[in-house]
Amino acid sequence: MAAWEPLADIAAKVQHGELKAVDLVERSLAAIADKAEYKAIIATTAEWARERAKAVDAGDNKGRLAGVPFIAKDNYLAFEAETTAASNILKGFNAPYQATVIERLEAEGAILVAKANLDAFAHGASTENSDFFTTKNPHDKTRVSGGSSGGSAASVALDLVPFALGTDTGGSTRQPASFVGIVGYKPTYGLMSRSGIVAMASSTDVVGTLTRTVEDASLLVDIMAVKDGLDSTMIERDPIGYTKLQADLKGKKIGVIKEHMGDGLADDVRGRVEEAIAALKQAGAEISEVSLPSAPLALAVYYILCPAEVSSNLSRYDGQRYGYSYTEARDLSESYTKSREVGFGKEAKRRIMIGTYVLSSGYYDAYYKKAQTVRTKLINETNEAFGQVDFLLGPVAPTTAFKIGENASNPLAMYLSDVLTVAANLTGMPAISVPCGQAAGLPVGLQLMAPQRADRELLALAVAAEGLVA
Amino acid sequence: MTKLTRDDVLHLAQLARISLSDDEVAEFSEELSAILQYVEQLGSVDVSGLKPTNQVTGLTNVMRDDDVIDYGYDPRDLLKNVPHVQDNQIKVKRMIG
Numbered sequence: 338m339a340a341w342e343p344l345a346d347i348a349a350k351v352q353h354g355e356l357k358a359v360d361l362v363e364r365s366l367a368a369i370a371d372k373a374e375y376k377a378i379i380a381t382t383a384e385w386a387r388e389r390a391k392a393v394d395a396g397d398n399k400g401r402l403a404g405v406p407f408i409a410k411d412n413y414l415a416f417e418a419e420t421t422a423a424s425n426i427l428k429g430f431n432a433p434y435q436a437t438v439i440e441r442l443e444a445e446g447a448i449l450v451a452k453a454n455l456d457a458f459a460h461g462a463s464t465e466n467s468d469f470f471t472t473k474n475p476h477d478k479t480r481v482s483g484g485s486s487g488g489s490a491a492s493v494a495l496d497l498v499p500f501a502l503g504t505d506t507g508g509s510t511r512q513p514a515s516f517v518g519i520v521g522y523k524p525t526y527g528l529m530s531r532s533g534i535v536a537m538a539s540s541t542d543v544v545g546t547l548t549r550t551v552e553d554a555s556l557l558v559d560i561m562a563v564k565d566g567l568d569s570t571m572i573e574r575d576p577i578g579y580t581k582l583q584a585d586l587k588g589k590k591i592g593v594i595k596e597h598m599g600d601g602l603a604d605d606v607r608g609r610v611e612e613a614i615a616a617l618k619q620a621g622a623e624i625s626e627v628s629l630p631s632a633p634l635a636l637a638v639y640y641i642l643c644p645a646e647v648s649s650n651l652s653r654y655d656g657q658r659y660g661y662s663y664t665e666a667r668d669l670s671e672s673y674t675k676s677r678e679v680g681f682g683k684e685a686k687r688r689i690m691i692g693t694y695v696l697s698s699g700y701y702d703a704y705y706k707k708a709q710t711v712r713t714k715l716i717n718e719t720n721e722a723f724g725q726v727d728f729l730l731g732p733v734a735p736t737t738a739f740k741i742g743e744n745a746s747n748p749l750a751m752y753l754s755d756v757l758t759v760a761a762n763l764t765g766m767p768a769i770s771v772p773c774g775q776a777a778g779l780p781v782g783l784q785l786m787a788p789q790r791a792d793r794e795l796l797a798l799a800v801a802a803e804g805l806v807a
Numbered sequence: 808m809t810k811l812t813r814d815d816v817l818h819l820a821q822l823a824r825i826s827l828s829d830d831e832v833a834e835f836s837e838e839l840s841a842i843l844q845y846v847e848q849l850g851s852v853d854v855s856g857l858k859p860t861n862q863v864t865g866l867t868n869v870m871r872d873d874d875v876i877d878y879g880y881d882p883r884d885l886l887k888n889v890p891h892v893q894d895n896q897i898k899v900k901r902m903i904g
Binding site for chain 2: 430431433434526527540566569570572634638640641652655657658659660662666667668669671674675677678681686687690691693694695697703704706707709710711712713714716717748749752763765789
């Protein structure tokens with residue numbers, strides 16, 4: 338089976354009748370069934386997808402993604418399948434409205450075929466915290482696909498669909514992309530509406546794209562970065578759009594983050610990243626080293642702020658309006674506490690409790706406020722770095738895909754997977770993971786970052802880098 | 808170095824409206840203490856002269872016109888996921904007594 342073509346090519350062929358949307362949907366559904374052992378998918382939207390495909394083939398094909406099948410992480414509200422966020426507390430939940438970005442994609446003719454597995458509520462780096470099952474790595478079934486958007490990333494790597502939606506709060510799109518060998522894009526914070534996406538940490542949550550190429554990611558960004566009047570945390574889109582990319586490395590100043598290339602990095606990952614740096618240099622990029630002295634603190638900052646915001650966002654799961662409800666409760670208080678005890682998994686509870694602690698009276702200043710202030714320090718340092726260079730570079734993860742079970746029993750060890758990705762979330766800057774070779778048969782990702790709102794420039798750099806570093 | 812006691816964990820659980828089994832209390836006491844120990848490294852960081860960052864967009868007071876917008880939803884559809892509905896209202900357990 339040939340790999341999926343570029344998104345724009347698929348749409349053009351559907352528009353000209355060379356490809357039929359119904360065939361594309363059947364191809365996806367067949368692949369999903371064929372690769373079921375990887376457990377990337379929670380549920381399909383088969384009936385709806387077939388119906389939509391017929392409509393596209395009958396003439397509703399003017400969109401830029403006409404007939405293109407896609408998969409969404411199951412923390413995106415969508416019709417025709419449950420939205421569970423991979424948590425027992427939302428089993429049986431049918432969304433009364435869809436995420437805006439899904440509406441945008443569907444308006445351009447894209448067809449949702451399935452919901453992908455994730456760590457429950459996006460808490461995790463491997464999908465081992467899913468209340469349902471763990472997604473396996475397409476390159477090695479004994480290893481994880483990363484997380485929390487592990488199912489979405491695996492879906493694209495397995496050629497189930499040409500693109501998938503993830504989210505990225507602390508690295509959850511970039512890390513799985515690096516573990517399975519595809520492109521994972523985290524836009525500038527605020528670029529896309531989060532209406533209809535299950536909230537995790539509201540000061541860092543963003544839509545993420547999982548694609549085979551950077552060009553595909555740029556088309557999706559262009560389509561999805563549109564204000565909808567439903568998300569007041571949105572910034573303006575680039576007036577030039579995101580598809581007119583001047584892909585040229587000559588003279589581009591790229592700063593390698595010293596603190597991201599330290600001892601914690603696996604030797605084989607370091608090797609691939611250094612080779613990538615050499616290739617970029619050869620193509621005319623001006624490479625230098627920059628220091629972000631607070632980078633080693635970013636993970637501690639994140640694991641105070643993220644649980645704090647999680648504890649607030651997950652307070653809505655109280656068994657009263659949707660989700661699991663403990664029916665034998667004697668009073669309202671017990672209805673809350675027992676619904677949440679039974680419905681939530683261990684990691685959700687851990688994060689809620691840590692979050693509650695760091696926000697509680699007597700501890701708020703020492704933990705939450707302190708973390709927010711160290712965040713300022715990190716932001717100032719990255720701004721200073723961008724005074725010297727145009728882009729930042731480093732690895733995406735300290736290792737390649739780890740074995741299933743390796744980190745599962747130690748929450749803190751699992752958190753350390755995020756050590757290189759959280760800085761971009763805390764600062765709001767756009768970041769991308771681009772495949773840069775393999776180490777012992779497992780994919781390695783190269784991370785590129787740019788100042789906030791420089792998504793178009795970052796995508797252009799990544800298109801130029803993509804072919805050179807693979 | 809913070810070590811959470813059983814009572815600390817039960818207090819947090821109460822604040823967060825989650826009930827825990829005895830095993831969970833013991834487990835969380837260990838795990839949460841380890842996590843807090845890790846994040847406490849921020850305690851020694853010098854942040855003099857810096858203000859906390861609450862959000863990175865720089866936006867303030869995002870407003871819209873005070874108009875009623877009809878999104879076209881039927882209240883009955885919006886209530887479909889509610890465990891107990893009565894007269895188009897969400898019914899909850901007694902709170903007092």
